[in-house]
Amino acid sequence: MIVGYQNNVLGYRAGLLQNRSVIKAGRYAVLEPDGLVRNVIPGFENCDITILGSPKLGASFVDYLLTIYPEGGNLQGFGAPGEETLIYVIEGALSVGTGEQVHDLARGGFAYCPPGVKLFLHNRSGVPARAFLYKRRYVPLEGTTPYIVVGDTEAMPWTEYEGMKDVLVKDFLPKDMAFDCNFHILCFKPGASHGYVETHVQEHGAYCLSGQGMYNLDNQWFPVQKGDYIFMGAYCPQACYAVGRDEDFAYVYSKDCNRDVA
């Protein structure tokens, strides 16, 4: 009886000590919010900050998830020499400095800083804010210079993604060869899907903003939902469809672009 009882307790614990996160380093990863831990990163004060995608996973970039408490942020400036950075506000409001200029960003707002321009973050709103942060070593292109871009994705119109009426996209950065990456929001109406399984050299780090979907990564299917992070490495086959009737499945993601492979 006692052994049986212990087995039940162990079985119960094993059931609890399990989540949906999957790691295939270099290929793909799904990180669900349960199990994410706080990291301590120089320069960030009064924040919960978690490193998501990183070179340790096979990414050429680093993605972070941030909760910035009142008066918290990064007042020293983020972005080492040669690095580009981008912040996207998921929830709440943030004062964001791009070098000398300060912008008040609300949900959906973003700021891109090219190398040499530091990104300053300060939550002056009195309530916590949540944000998705990115950095990557910029790949220069002779004759071009990337520049600061600040925008509001909530005010941007949707456009059809690859001619599909039920898959919509917003692009953050201008079409300009100076940029070696871009950010997008991709939105799948209930039941909508990619038109084919993409297989490409570019990498993605994606944060799910709403809804639920099934994601094909390297020809295995995974359930994903709002709050999950997905890393897709170079050449990782990828496609998804939205699940549910009421809510769109949408994610914000990065994609390298406009450069040859060294």
Ligand code: UGY
């Ligand atoms: O832009 C893209 O490559 C995008 N459609 N990929 C993706 O959603 N997995």
Ligand code: MN
């Ligand atoms: Mn893709």
